[in-house]
Amino acid sequence: MNQFLIFVKKEWLHIWRDRRTLFILIWMPVVQILLYGFALTNEVKNAKIAIFDQSKDEATTAITNEISASRYFNLIKNVHSYKDIEATFREGKIRLAVVFPLGFRNDLLHTNHAQIQLIADATDPNTANMLTNYATAIINNYQQSITQNEKLPYTIKTQVRMLYNPELKGAYSFVPGVMALVLMLVCAMMTSISIVREKEIGTMEVILVSPLKPFRIIIAKTIPYLLVSMLNIASILLLSVFVLDVPIVGSLGLLIAESILFTVTSLSVGILISNTAKTQQTAQFTSLMSLFLPTLLFSGFLFPIENMPIPLQVISNIVPAKWYYIIIKSIMIKGLGFTAIWKETLILVGMTVILLSISIKNFKIRLS
């Protein structure tokens, strides 16, 4: 046990004394969260919009005026058909289109029920969401103003249609995304680098010759990074709750348990990389190429997996971060319990067991 503890202590000293890396390890998640958070809460101003007014009556003109007067929108085009709307979207000229149906005012006055359609470019879901919210707010304002005068319960119903990303996935999604990314990087890359470094400086030979069991060497190497990752999870969660107002709807305990599971998955990937890499650069490069990019691309955090070609969708299944991302989103944002995510958890456990056993089995008790 002593052997094991001193190894952990030694690893910890390596991390602690390399202040520059430690600084990056601790601040990287904070900066990422703040960056994404800032980008998300950033107000959209003067978004270009088009209006398709099929009734051209008093009410639609009033609403159009309200909308174009707002600082959020900049009316650049009046279109005359749905086809036109689509064309304008495709050209990338506008981000939102407002469609008034034929006889809008009539509907409003006589049936007390009128509809407005808002069509948004949801390739950037956050912006799309914001724009429709603004537009809806303006329409509601107008509605209130006429209701006050007439004392009649007119209601205008906005019908929102999200183009390209109908479920508007992506809102708040950056928090679980950054968690997946940071854990992968810290655990896999740092562990693999630290093992390969010992090979480079020749200490691995001496350690192998020592009575210390390979299994313990691996575990001892990973523990300090496990701790750093826990710290990262804590800082990410604190920031998202208190600074970005992204709530943790579900159970915190479950969230942490799943994160530890994913950390172990990442650590096993790191050990696996270190088994084959001969230099620190190779380890770093392999980690970046095989972990960072797939996590970024296939976890669903930046790009919706549903919209990818089928082969890529299949590939995304072997990326552990995808499952972790689903799990965290379910717990954190949807507030679901374990019953909803047991399948994903099981997949992650399976991956971890396979990776860990391969990497420990392959961890050589001899050189080459």
Add this chain to the structure above:
Amino acid sequence: MQSIVVENIVKTYCVKKTVVEALKEISFTVEKGEIFGIIGPDGAGKTSLFRILTTLLLADSGNASIDGFDVIKDYKQIRNRVGYMPGKFSLYQDLSVQENLEFFATIFNTSIEENYDLVKDIYQQIEPFKTRKAGQLSGGMKQKLALCCALIHKPSVLFLDEPTTGVDAVSRKEFWEMLHRLKLQGITILVSTPYMDEASLCDRVALIQKGEILSINTPKGITKDFKKPLWSVKANEMFRLMNAIKENTEVESCYPFGQYHHVVFISQENVKEKLEEIARKGNFTDFEVQLIEPNIEDCFMALMKE
């Protein structure tokens, strides 16, 4: 009792489709408490041999045992009882002297206190710097620390792979003095070096070149085996002198040795006169010639040519 037994060890590597023979049927034995030197240039196979004996590498064929334990079957026992200082061993640069030593003591299931006697001599020299990071030590001190780390678990056999490469002459001398004190404690030491002058500090040496042992003997025995008389010459213009000597068809070899050239003739009659003749013809001044005892390097070169 024999500490190290090596029998017909063969090791090959595949480098880009060509097979490189690192060790070609190497055999030797080392007695308990002996300092045995493996002497040869880089690429001779020294490191492969050390790794096989410390159970880090598997030989293609042949047997080897340390204290009676087989390097393949009983690798765990061997790992418990040998000390190893690899060639490019550089310790943990970011840990202090004491932290390094403590680490290696603990992973070998012991403590600094327990075996302090063994390393005392050496450790005392670096103790004043015990809080300093290993990365900030001089070459000689690093080497002492590395030796302490290899010794701290009281090994019965010590493997030192090129411990003196890149270390200055003073530190090298001190290092060899330390090895001789360790020998007195009954520790068997297998040490490799590319520097021929260190051979005389070993009890016995194996000269190794391109994976083959050229000769195994005591340093004296090796120089005794040098068959022909060796002449040392010197003059005012050494480079021109060498060319002049090499032009003579009766000369077997002529190698520069510091301020002298060492010359061997094919036949041994009137060699001194022949050399003086060369000097006279070439108008050399300050010419000196004398018969000398060969050193290990002379022998190594002669064996290389055989």
Add this chain to the structure above:
Amino acid sequence: MQNEKVITAKELTKRFGSFTAVDKISFDVKKGEIFGFLGANGAGKTTAMRMLCGLSLPTSGAATVAGFDVYEQNELIKKNIGYMSQKFSLYEDLTIRENIKLYAGIYGLTDERIKEKTTMLLKDLHMEGEEKTLVRALPLGWKQKLAFSIAIVHDPAIVFLDEPTGGVDPITRREFWTLIYEASAKGITVFVTTHYMDEAEYCNRVSIMVDGRIDALDSPANLMKNHSAKSMDDVFLQLARKAVRKE
């Protein structure tokens, strides 16, 4: 041997803060001389050599290398010296010819001259027909000989060798020293640092640095005589043991 001075150093000093790495060293090196520059680890050898190569500015004192001032003309110095160390010398993943071409090109040789030099160099080293071999595939001894030949491919006034012959077999080492002798005979000054005293004995003159100062400077024979020593090793040990500073 000519008496023209190729390196002159007068009270050359380098301080790092309060630490004096090189302490008022003065010496001359003649054209074509093989000059050994010895010292224990941390004695200040590397710092002194860096100043002479124009890589580091002295704190005080004066020095000229190949007739150029180390303060003002370090770019000219770099053009007129060659440098080879055991650690860095050739690009392993380039062929012999590519390495030669690269270094010769760096020093501004014309294409025609490069071709001529390449042929000559390969012939001298008995490596004809090997020009397309990757340097990685060469034995260590060949690499070192090649590295030395390339270091003097631009016919510099001086070549600096930083521990050039570590780890090679004795015959190759002698072939290497033969190359050094040849260069010296052509008038190229050779400035060598080494830890190995037998190597020091090949030099015409040897300086031994202790604690940043030059404590001894003479031919190996005189040094041994003056210190009543049997070998350069003894001379070095006598002097280096006086060192106070540790690294």
